[in-house]
Amino acid sequence: MTRLTRLILFALGGTVMAVAFVLAALDLPHFGTSYHPYRDLAVPAAVQHHTANVVSAVNFDQRAIDTFGEESILIASVVGAAALLRPSKEETERLVPDLGRTLQSTRLIGYVLLPVTLVIGFDVVLHGGVTPGGGFQGGVVLATGLHLLYVAGSYPALDRLRPVTTFEIADSVGAAGFAVIGLIGLASTGAFLGDFLPQGALGQIVSTGTVQVLSGVVGVEVVGGMVVLLSRFFEQEITVQTGDD
């Protein structure tokens, strides 16, 4: 197919889609409406299970089975990408010297922000049931924080602080943990991912039953997955060389 035919096809399809979308948008409840039937069901359910952050309650309690599916997609993509990016037979890895071409001020900011981001990341994972946050967001913040070491200009330091095997194991342990907790729930409450832990008062960190545990497990999985992925991309870019040199 030539570029021109492709563009003409897209113009036709795009026009149809645009018209249909506008018609659909005009028929949707108006932006900012107070009619939210799902909200009216989700909020009481979350309060009943003493989870202050309703978003976490939806993710790890009311729709936990859906999250189980999502995190399966996550681990499948991580495994796929890692397999595609591993060095092939004719490529060998080589250690790179610390190039040290980063500005001193950038280095300083990187090193100062590193512990701050890690602390924030842990906080976001651990308080996911109570304040905005949870395993998905916290895991991402932690993985980003670790890579500030690269911004600070030290790939070897990043390499030392980040034993990739550990994170590979963390990724799979996190994914398996979610299923195990689900099965324990099945055994003790009769429903997969049923909440079998005692619950406290709303707003306390231990109040949320399995929400907190599942959130932590997902946090471990996300941080593992992201670190493994980024490390593979770094390997391709920095350390992989062809055999001859």
Add this chain to the structure above:
Amino acid sequence: MTALVVVALTVVALAGTAVVLADAPERQAVSLSVFGTTLVILFVVLQAPDVALSELGVGTAIVPLMVMLTIRTMRKDRARDHEEDE
């Protein structure tokens, strides 16, 4: 609809356009990160702090970093191929 929401939405649309129209993928890594930041602001304005946190890590840092590393890997591989040809 408040003016703040309108402004945030418009900025997102403009930043998205910039990403699509940037032809060189190297520049896209940067404009994608800017686009991610505008989305973070929109989500905060629309009272979605959880989503904003998620987008903050993924949209402004991790994905642009992967895109950048991919482009540099490709350039390195391409340069190597040329050496072998000569």
Add this chain to the structure above:
Amino acid sequence: MAVYAYLVAGYLILAGSYGIVRSRHLVHAIVCLSVAQAGTYVLLIAVGYQRGGATAPVFGSTTKPNKHVVDPVVQAMTLTDIVVSATVTALLLALAIQINKRHGTVDPDDLAALRG
């Protein structure tokens, strides 16, 4: 004016698709795909929004549980998808790297010519 947020979402989806169609570089196409995906996030969050001072669906000592909050269900769907889509984007980028290694080009049109 009340549908502006939805229109921005639809615009992002179409703009991203347009970028993919006219792309001359696989990485460019992947980045455009993530713009189109962002359109779905904007749509979901816009559907869940409530004006008039509705707060985020997070309660605490200052905000007692009440129903004057934005819809938490769409937010939950969006935030998991943002993280999961990052790994899917990584998978696509990894594919692009391998295609570049094997064929020495990442122009979709050249790749189509290579097949057979």
